[in-house]
Amino acid sequence: MEIVTANELISGATVYFLTEGCWGADIDRARVFQSEENAERDRVIKRANASGFLISVERETVRVAKGRVLANRLRERIRAEGPTAPRHRPQKPDIHNAVEFSHVSL
């Protein structure tokens, strides 16, 4: 299972492609692609790279437990939750960009 993640251009914040078809900061709302959905996942990545407001677009393997999306790699879990020592909340993305993107149908 994989999710698609990136950094938002202006804030640099970690963002995820969400189930709603737009981008946002909450990993638990990330769209989880099964292996049979690879073509769709790749279309998301392609569009993200072409969007102009997302950088460093990557896919990450995850598992889902009790309604939470958990990245397999610690790196990704730290990206999702912010630095651990001391704790800092993650950067806030510029949401208006994400909303705009949601109007682009896949």
Place this chain on the structure above:
Amino acid sequence: MYRYDQFDAEFVAGRVAQFTDQVERRISGELSEDQFRPLRLMNGLYLQLHAYMLRVAVPYGTMNSTQLRKLAHIARTYDRGYGHFTTRQNIQFNWPRLDDVPQILSELASVEMHAIQTSGNCIRNVTTDQFAGAAADEIIDPRPVAEIIRQWSSLHPEFSFLPRKFKIAITGAPNDRAAIKFHDIGLMAQQDEQGKVGWAVYVGGGMGRTPMVAKEISPFVPHSDLLAYLESILRVYNRYGRRDNKYKARIKILVHEEGLATLREQVESEFLQVRGGVLNLPDDELSRIKAYFAPPAFKDSDARFDLAALKVSDPEFARFVLHNTNQHAQAGYTSITISLKPVGGVPGDATDAQMEVVADLAQRFSFDELRVSHEQNLVLPHVAIDDVRAVYEALNGAGLGEANVGQITDMIVCPGLDYCALANARSIPVAQEISRRFGSARRQEEIGDLKIKISGCINACGHHHAGHIGILGVEKRGTELYQITVGGNAGENAAIGNILGRGIVAEEVPDAIEQLVEIYLKARSGAEENFLGTLKRVGEAPFREALYGND
């Protein structure tokens, strides 16, 4: 300290205008990320895990209070109220927004600072001894030469696209506090038989996945020839350095593969062409630059510390004096190191409020001068001994009075996986646990000088190879593991540490360090024998055995 001339000021202002335009064009979509990335990196703007990171140059680690106040202002206004001082004597901000960066650069330019050449395959910020121009053991103040190197290397047209990044460090004292032998080029002041000062030149040092101690390519290069000699080395490197493999592109690999003798021959032949030309450094130019670094107006004083009496009357202050002051060339003065390693804190971080306090102290007590050390601390270079107590009290009030310089909790630590996109493992929480474990003053006194250095990946920004005890974060099947090395040394007897055995998990690291320390304390011949001395005498076996038994 050096002040921008008209050329410097116009150049930096021009660069800010240029980058402002580039950011606008990126945001409008006119520039793609592929087009923009090299432009932002040329201005010190990286993308890390959570946000952009802006690395600001502090040339040879020297600042004044106005500049530090500006950094505090930037931390407060555009970031999250703190900055991180690095082993390159720079400062990094971890949370700037792209659309704020032009304004940040403009604010930096207003105090003669910038972020140019803090990234990319060019000559990076020249680093030096944090006690330059102050230390009692100094042959010569290296800052004028560091400034001349800065001017020569800034946007040098021939060396803006080298095979790989290039780092130069310089020290004017025989006791190397700038880790010069872990740089692409290291310069150490020498005096010839006539008392003339010049530079021993070391080449091919570095950390990373292939750590190397630099080798002496020339025992003595006079001042007047130094730029020509440096230019010759850079030309040879630019021509023969490997561009086919970025892991083999540093000059250390060239030295290793070609041999020092071949490289020396090539450099000497280039030097014959360049010497005496435009790069010749006339005495009057050196004097002009030197004037910027003239010693401040010291007052005559014979004040000195009575450490024995202080130990009885005020042991905590005595401890601060013992560890956090460095002998000054001028009688009645000392240099104070402000530890950015509070017990359990984040090594190298300072809040905006702390930066303001340090700026005030520099202005009031240190002729407006400040330094950043490669060990991620700050320095007030010229403090009258009579003022040390006032400084100490002010530092204590700001949470900056930790008297641990050179001790086990004064660790060099890179940002690691909490911030860095290249990391394999976290560094900061590991450092915090070690710091808490050894935090008591009595324990640290018992152990004495011991340098621990931690990197979150093999790039070794945390200088783990040069730690008396080094800790390297690696990743194995999704778990952070830490490899422990012993025997590294960043000083004049530079050495690379040896790995003791397999990696261990984070929770085991403080115990492992404790075991190594216990072996040392038991095996040392006396309190005056430091960790490296004992290691040399007894060998690695007891240390390895303490961690791994007879595996």
